[in-house]
Amino acid sequence: MSQRPSLTYADAGVDIDAGNRLVDEIRGPVEATRRPEVIGGLGGFGGLFELPVDRYRRPVLVSGTDGVGTKLRLAIDAHRFDGIGIDLVAMCVNDVLVTGAEPLFFLDYYATAHLDAAVAAPVIKSIAEGCRQAGASLIGGETAEMPGMYASGDFDLAGFCVGVVEYDARIDGSRLSEGSVVLGLASSGAHSNGYSLVRRILDVAGATLETRLGDQSLADALLAPTRIYVKAIQALLAQVDVQAMAHITGGGLAENFARVIPDHLAATxxxxxxxxxxxxxxxxxxxxxxxAEMDRTFNCGIGYCVVVPADQVAQAIDVLTGAGEQVFELGRIHARENAEDDAVRLV
Structure with a gap:
């Protein structure tokens, strides 16, 4: 009677040692995102962060979660991973920022069939870079190796962010008024939305990521990391009366901006x-x-919107351009004549 072999987790396709080596490789970039409020380091069962309650009378926590969608497919096909983690952070922190909150910390989830450090390390290092740009600490995450769930070479990402804002300083569009001015901040490209249509267009047009678009490739244009607006907006909030903000993601400029406009007002x-x-x-x-389809699928060049009083427009533009943003005066807030009218109209 033959003796059955002794099976290991590695025989099932999961390499615990590879995971441990990955943690060691990313430890430095992750530590570089550390804020004073972080307690402990990598390796615990949970990330500890001391809420800076001394800075707030009535602190409100703001949370957000997102992924990068099928932009990830293009990154995998192009084998370019140094920007996709920035995308992941940006999609979460820019959402949290809309409320006026300061992003505090971030966690990531990385799932793959077989852990390949040559892929995972640059991805997680780029997540750390995104956190550095946002001023948030990368305090934890999960790397899941799941053979049978993903095709070989594939992986998926999810991100989770928590921020804080003073209760009386939160921004929700309720203070919008007629005559206020809408400012748009330039995007760095398609950011992380509409990529199922992007991939379909590439297929129909017979184009590849190496196809030239002026002085760059389509890979350069389509995989440009999503812009993180945190530091510029924080500078603006400290100096200007910001009445509303919107992160322009799936749904485009009109649909996203409409989410923060009260029923009695509209924007042109x-x-x-x-x-x-x-x-x-x-x-x-x-x-x-x-x-119409471009408008409702892509940001078309505007990645973030802020609304300020008309008498503070010049100051707002100075602050934002001084923080490195390209700013456009897009339009104004006015009364909505009929309840059935669109909240945002592009003309």
Missing amino acids: IERSAWTRPPVFDWLADAGNVSE
């Missing part, structure tokens, strides 16, 4: 206020995509 946005970046023109042409 002038298309001529900014020039759509070339990558969006290429997508529209190569895919024969209508303007």
Whole structure:
């Protein structure tokens, strides 16, 4: 009678030692995101963060979670991983920022069939870079090796962010008033939305990531990391009366901005206020995509919106440009004539 072999976790496709080596490799970049409020280090069962209650009378925690969608498929196909983690952080912290909150800490979830440090390490290091840009600590995460759940070479990402804002300083659009001005901050490209359509356009047009778009490749244009607006907006909040903000993600400018406009008000946005970046023109042409579909799928060059009083526009633009942002005066807030009218109209 033959003796059955003794099976190990490695025989099932999970390499515990590889996971431990990955933790050692990313320890430095993760530590570089450390804020004074972080307690302990990597390796615990939970990330500890001391809430800075001495800075607040009535602190409100703001949470957000997101992924990067099928942009990840392009990154895997191009084998370019140094920006996708920034995308992950940006999608979460920019959402939290809309409330006026300061992002405090971030956690990530990385799931794959077989852990490959040559892929996982640059991804997680780019997550740490995104946290550094946002001023948030990367205090923990999970790396899950799940053979049979993912195809070989594939992986998925999710992110989780927590921020804090003073109760009386939270921003929700309720203080919007007629005559206030809408400012748009330039995006760095398609950010992390609309990539299922992007991939379909590439297929229909017979294009590849190596196809040239002016002086760059489509890979350069389509995999440019999502812009993180945290530090610029924090500088703005300290100096200007910001009445509302919106992160322009899936649904485009009109649908996202409409989420923060009260029922009695509306906004008219002038298309001529900014020039759509070339990558969006290429997508529209190569895919024969209508303007209406472009508007509701992509940010089309505006990644974030803020609304300020008319008498503070010049100061707001100075602050934002001084923080490195490209700013456009998009339009104004006005009364909504009928309840059935669109909250945001692009003209």
